[in-house]
Amino acid sequence: MSNLLLIIVCVFVSPLAVYLKRGIGNDFWINLILYIVGAGCLGAIHGLWVILRNEA
Numbered sequence: 001m002s003n004l005l006l007i008i009v010c011v012f013v014s015p016l017a018v019y020l021k022r023g024i025g026n027d028f029w030i031n032l033i034l035y036i037v038g039a040g041c042l043g044a045i046h047g048l049w050v051i052l053r054n055e056a
Contacts, residue, residue, distance in 0.1 A: 014040070018031040022050060027050050
């Protein structure tokens with residue numbers, strides 16, 4: 001899935017974008033908790049970081 005589409009999804013529902021990028025793992029659960037606690041804003045920031053970081 002392209003990063004542009006994931007970024008658009010991340011703005012509205014960041015746990016879904018992280019799930020599509022990384023699957024169910026630590027990043028998903030961290031994002032879900034941040035999304036619930038931070039009213040979406042913290043989850044969106046974390047989601048963007050997960051989507052845009054470069055992995056070797």
